[in-house]
Amino acid sequence: MAGKIKVGVLGATGMVGQRYIKLLEDHPWFEVTYVAASPRSAGQPYKDAVKNRWLIGANIPAAVQDLIVEDANIADKAIGKCQFVFSALELPKKEDIKNLEEAYAQKGIPVVSNASANRWTEDVPMLVPEINYEHLNVIADQKKHHGWDKGFIAVKPNCSLQTYMMPIHALIQAGYEIKRMVVTTLQATSGAGYPGVPSFDMIDNIVPFIGGEEEKTEKECLKILGKVVDGKIENAPGPIVSSTCTRVPVIDGHTACVSLEFGEKKPSMEEIEKIWTSYTSVPQELKLPSAPEHPIVVRHEENRPQPRRDRETEKGMACVIGRLRPCNVFDIKFVALSHNTKRGAALGGILNAELLKAKGYFDNL
DSSP states (O other): OTEEEEEEEETTSSSSHHHHHHHHOOSSSSSEEEEEETTTTTBBHHHHHHHTTTOSSSSSHHHHTTBBBBBBTTTGGGGTTTTEEEOHHHHHHHHHHHHHHEEETTTOOOOOEETTTTTTTTTSSOOHHHHHHHGGHHHHHHHHHHHHSOOOEOOOOOOOGGGGGGHHHHHHHHTTEEEEEEEEEOOOOGGOOSSSHHHHHTTOOOBBTTTHHHHHHHHHHHHHTTTTTTTTEOOOOOOEEEEEEOOOSSOOOOOEEEEEEOSOOOOHHHHHHHHTTTTTOOOEEETOOOOSSSEEEEHHHHHHHHHHTTTTGGGGOOOOEEEEOOSSSEEEEEEEEETTTTTTTOOOOOOOOHHHHHHTTTTTO
């Protein structure tokens, strides 16, 4: 463990928090030295706090089992025990999460968040490292605005966006304007956390509504594609997005059916596939430990991608695309898949932290 950065996990007993714990078990850069959760879990060894509700399907990492769970509401508890925290906080009010993450940053502890509370804060980068790594530049303004020395907040977007944002960005980066986009998501039950959606609602059923998801789908992409202007992130003007978000009886793996309308310049199917399969970015250039070698993987079988067969592609960090074909209403349509609790949640957050480390944002901790 010598030389590794000491990290904490807020919301460590929840589903995403557990995923962080497991994924960080043998991480080359980070080690978990601090775990925090709700007051009802505080004071217990971690193994007791998650007894009978450890959901990851493997043993609790030995180095974490006996860590005493602290009260996540008390930021002072983390001082001296970790150098930054991953936030997987789940509280009834988003404003409470926002205030709590700011309290950690105020204490000089950077927050790499999976929560949604700070996604629309103008000076908080909402990162997909392959796409908007330049948004890290806003952190200096964020720290200045709050008077923070070492602390700051960076967040990741909604899990369903990971399913199609990289292929969208790849096309835009190649010079093809996307004017309009229609997205229908088929989202896994794990996206609702644990215990999540009642089994009676999900077995032999599809739920055609997920609270807040369609608004996130239609708006968060504009911040991700935006740019830093005068110390805040200015949203991109487009594309215009219309979304329908559904919950389906799949454990892990969000699927999206996407139709795109281009501007005046329209790529051929061959050009689109070439753009996608050759797509790489800063995480690949820096060889970040969690970065997929191939961020976008294109499959040619007529019935792929499928969650059970494709969600673990590139260790759960790739966007897997299939069924690329012409669209009778717009220009093209395709089906995309990503692992919602890896790329879309904990492992995506870890990749964000790796980017921050590689860019020197943890150097003074």
